[in-house]
Amino acid sequence: MRDLGGLDRQILYQLDVNSRQPDSLIAKKLKVNESEVSSRIKDLVDSGVIFAFSPIINVYKFGYCPYRISLTFKNLSTEKQEDVFEALNAMDDVGWLVSCKGRWDMSVVVWAKDTYEFQEFLSQFMQEYGKFVGKKKVAVVHRLYLYSRTCLLGDEEALKAEKREVVSEGKPIKLSNEDRSLIAALGINARADSQALSRVLKETPEAIDTRINSLLEKKVIHGFRIRPNYGLLGIKYHKVYLRLSEHSRAKRKKLMDYARKNPYIVYIDEAFGGGDVELEFQVNNEETFFKQLAELMDKFDDLIRDQEVVTFKREYKFKFNPPRPQF
Secondary structure, eight states, X not given: OOOOOHHHHHHHHHHHHOTTSOHHHHHHHHTSOHHHHHHHHHHHHHTTSEEEEEEEEOGXXXXXXXXXXEEEEOSOOHHHHHHHXXXXXXXXXXXXXXXXXXXXXXXXXXXXXXXXXXXXXXXXXXXXXXXXXXXXXXXXXXXXXXXXXXXXXXXXXXXXXXXXXEEXXXXXXXXXXXXXXXXXXXXXXXXXXXXXXXXXXXXXXXXXXXXXXXXXXTTSEEEEEEEEOHHHHTOEEEEEEEEESOOOHHHXXXXXXXXXXXXXXXXXXXXXXXXXXXXXXXXXSHHHHXXXXXXXXXXXXXXXXXXXXXXXXXXXXXXXXXXXXXX
């Protein structure tokens, strides 16, 4: 675990809000020298605190839907479990992959354009590894809410920070080859400036900027953020599956409004086959998480029937970029 000072945390948060903003803008916001910001960003990358700079892709606009498989292992050593994780990590159809503690041992998100394509993936996986699978559950995520990681600021500052919300949903749209190439390049390094992208894509920097702005306007890309090293930062990552005792729209809205404002909730999933409401927390210590969970349960004790907590131990893959276009 790496102990970071306040300025490093402020820079991390600014990069998580928008990783494409220039060093000069971050320096202006934080009232420090640009060279100081540039030096610290380089150190955060070189030391492994930041794994990558990534675009926030709206996979639904690509004609894909996220299918989530949660499962337990049986008769499988820790070493052999790693082989399964590595095999899934290498698959283009896999966008997100984590090891878990709690009810599940693994959670994996697969990009598929329809149930047939997903079934093909699942059948192949079970044919290869089914004898090692105990329980499994499939859910289809039809709407995803994303929020900036205020825990990067530390607990005191997190409580005061303004959250940024992105809602990922929508119908597929047609994308040009140039758009696809740009998205792929941003997927490698979302912080690459327009000059660097223009050399790779053989377009002018002005054309690159116009194309990025168009993708943002169409909500194909929601924005740009970092992929942090949770282990080095000491961030604890938990998912809470809520089952509701009733389905009043008014009461559900109150719950959603509360979750949207909670400084430690970074994702809210709406899924068929999952919990009625699914909340993902990122916190700096376990005490904070259990305090937040107790407060949630107390505030909505008349609405929440029960809850289940799963801890994400290690994130093997985070690639919110579909493997291939559908148009």
